[in-house]
Amino acid sequence: MGKTFAVKALERASGETGLAPGQIVDAYPDLYMSHTATWRCIKTWERMGEPELFDKDRIAMVMDHISPAQTAKIAGDHRLSRAFRDKMGIKNFFDVNAGIAHVVLMENGLVKPGNLIIGTDSHSTIYGALGALGTGVGFSEITAAWVTGKLWMRVPESMKIVVKGPLPDGVYPKDVMLKLIGDISADGATYYSVEFHGDWVESLSTSERMTLCNLAMEAGAKNAVVPPDAETMRYLAEHGVDLDTVQPLASDPDAVFEKTIELDATELEPQIAIPHNVDDVVGISGVAGTKVDQVFIGSCANAKYDDLAIAARYLKGNRIAPGVRLVVTPASADIMAKAAADGIITTLIESGALITNPGCGACAGSGGAMADGEVTLSTANRNFRGRMGSYESSIYLSSPAVAAASAVTGVITDPRHVAVPA
Secondary structure: OEOOHHHHHHHHHHOOOOOOOOOEEEEOOOEEEEOOOHHHHHHHHHHOOOOOOOOHHHEEEEOOOOOOOOOHHHHHHHHHHHHHHHHHOOOEEEOOOOEOHHHHHHHOOOOOOOOEEEEOOHHHHHHHHHOOEEEEOOHHHHHHHHHHOOEEEEOOOEEEEEEEOOOOOOOOHHHHHHHHHHHHOOOOOOOOEEEEEOHHHHOOOHHHHHHHHHHHHHHOOOEEEOOOOHHHHHHHHHOOOOHHHOOOOOOOOOEOOOEEEEEEOOOOOOEEEOOOOOOOEEEHHHOOOOEOOEEEEOOOOOOOHHHHHHHHHHHOOOOOOOOOEEEEOOOEHHHHHHHHHOOHHHHHHHHOOEEOOOOOHHHHOOOOOEOOOOEEEEOOOOOOOOOOEOOOOEEEEOOHHHHHHHHHHOEOOOHHHOOOOO
16 A cells, blocks of 8 residues: 555654554654744743754744734834844744745745645645645744654545646636635545645646645645645746755555545636635625625735736726725735736736735735725635624635726626736
8 A cells, every 4th residue: 555645744754664644753844934923932932941942944933924013012022033033043034024934935945845844824734835744833832843853743644636627717726725615614624634636736836736735724634735746846946946955755656545536627617705714615606796895915825926917917907996995915025026027016006906015914914904894805815704804894715816806896706707908
């Protein structure tokens, strides 16, 4: 019987052999990511008596969730993190100007196939877009890893998801993931290692694979992965990774998956998650015409360069509808710079968009808050009640194409019904 990716990755990280789902191992992660919660890790480390760090080069800190600081308390948290960086010689530190942790780490060559990466963010599953096993943990687990180098982990069962494409015009990977989450529910993949397969998946860019792996968490996945291939190597080389240091892992051809799900997306319509749960998903025809007060294009799920380019395609030559606020928050400084150089940022501004600094922004409740009764259409990965301001407001989730088209009309709009320049 062949081995799954998850078994192989945890055997590598633990040094053990013959592992099987359900077993417990002491795994040694290759990278420990902490975001704005870094101050909690530091305070815990101080209460431990400031013990020696296992490997400071495995520590990565990104000040992304509330950037720049909005209060004196948050400014103090950031200052504490900077002081710890200086004191301990942490080289992988990215301040408030860098962007969202996940994207920043991948852009800086810190994520490689076969790595085990833990982070103080549930969407650390995104690292599977580069063939890594990424998973979210609490700040105390990160602190423990700082000191001991290891983390107690259970080997997950594996789920295989096969997507048949190509997608229709106006339909994107975000729509595929919303459809899958709606079909299997928010706990349908709980603690599974989710693997994406099929010719359509293989055709995707790394950015599009990031959307798949990121959103797998919303179905409860422990981690998610796209088997590394030539596209993975292209991305790694482009971002300065020495390919001689890369050791990809993938499931064996005869590996056994506990569940297999197949989705024919060749006739899929754009999908919308309606308030207030990510797995409450309908086709856009069921909610088209719903009035929106705000549109948010951002988050680690859909604020990458191609996401901004897709939005600009629908916004070019158009103005957003009267009374609608369009907030665009690029995922990283590098993405923002490229979009600016290519004229995408200019197109967005000319349409009436507000461009904010790179980071989590409204997805993490930092800006873009709503008043009672208001509605936001968001490209983020969550639509929980109260996540963006008033508990009496509502969040719908969509692809960047739907978001941009809806910003122009002022109501939830199928992008296939909007004329765009050739």
